[in-house]
Amino acid sequence: MTPVTRITVSAERPYDVLVGRGLLGELAGVLGEGVRRVAIIHPAALAASAEAVRDDLMDAGLTAILLETPDAEDAKTAEVAAFCWSVLGQAGFTRSDAIVGLGGGATTDLAGFVAATWLRGVRVVHLPTTLLGMVDAAVGGKAGINTAEGKNLVGAIHEPAGVLCDLNVLDTLPRNDLVAGMAEVVKAGFIRDTAILDLVQADPVAATDPAAPALRELVERAIRVKADVVAGDLRETTRALGGREILNYGHTLGHAIERAERYRWRHGAAVAVGMVFAAELSFLAGRLGEAGVERHRSVLAALGLPTTYRGAPWPQLQEAMLVDKKARGSTLRFIILERIGAPIFLDGPDPVLLLGAFDAISGEG
Secondary structure: OOOOEEEEEOOOOOEEEEEEOOOHHHHHHHHOOOOOEEEEEEEHHHHHHHHHHHHHHHHOOOEEEEEEEOOHHHHOOHHHHHHHHHHHHHHOOOOOOEEEEEEOHHHHHHHHHHHHHHHHOOEEEEEEOOHHHHHHHOOOOEEEEEEOOEEEEEEEEOOOOEEEEEHHHHHOOOHHHHHHHHHHHHHHHHHOOOHHHHHHHHOHHHHOOOOOHHHHHHHHHHHHHHHHHHHHOOOOOOOOOOOHHHHHOOHHHHHHHHHHOOOOOOHHHHHHHHHHHHHHHHHHOOOOOHHHHHHHHHHHHHHOOOOOOOOOOHHHHHHHHHOOOOOEOOEOEEEEEEEOOEEEEEEOOOHHHHHHHHHHHHOOO
16 A cells, blocks of 8 residues: 555544545544444445445444445435435434445535434545545535535535545546546645646646656645635635635636536536636736736646536526525625635626626637
């Protein structure tokens, strides 16, 4: 096994994110003493991996059951959550038992939500199997499900007992999923750790090569950014610079695109376009310079991520943004950049600026 990097998230209930290869043997220890039964929530596509996790836990003396859910965003519904609660009830799960979320960001979101709501909270450990899950969804304690009105509108803050980021899974991750996950990595670079952007621009090929040391460094840097931000503002209650809201960079329009496209777009692809939109808005608001906007386009394009969008019309996207959880009443709020690595807040921007930023990403400007 390669050396393990341990990144501590010092929030209300501190926990560790482990990054390395061959980490399955760490799971029983991370679950902690007193746990006797474990429910492994996993998508259908990972049935074989879930069986391996179950067998490993049973070898450690635990009782483990498999809880198969639909793949991707189809898992994040009230109906699927209710199915999970029913299985836990039938199995007699108590507050001393635990849940494991095995899968991408949608699965860890669902597993965290089920853990947060079952008996008002049981332990959960995440085993993210995508790059996006490792650097974003599995870290930070946010859990939620979607509704017809929008993404993650029903949720909770429920910190995991630990997160195991086994880089072995990236070796077989489909290329498109790996590239999509890089959007959240470079987001961390745009809002705080600019060394991430330098690493990507120095060698975009190595940045998306699971065997390259560069990708591991990028993963660890992105996790550290999120760990630091979450530690200072777990529940997103502060408007101070550096608060958790800065993690929403690119997500306001990104979530609207996902909804407009009925979640056929990967989250990372939508966020990539959302970041270019936010950069253009930053420029039009007199903040970020033209070079900063161009750096967004060049970094994202070098990774193979989209920088333009010609799908749903602006009125439809604007309506979707108004029901996003980041909106306040009828006021849209955005994270924009003063400069690369320096996010600021922009509440209720002039509609002319918003339309101008949209024109810039839709090729109509």
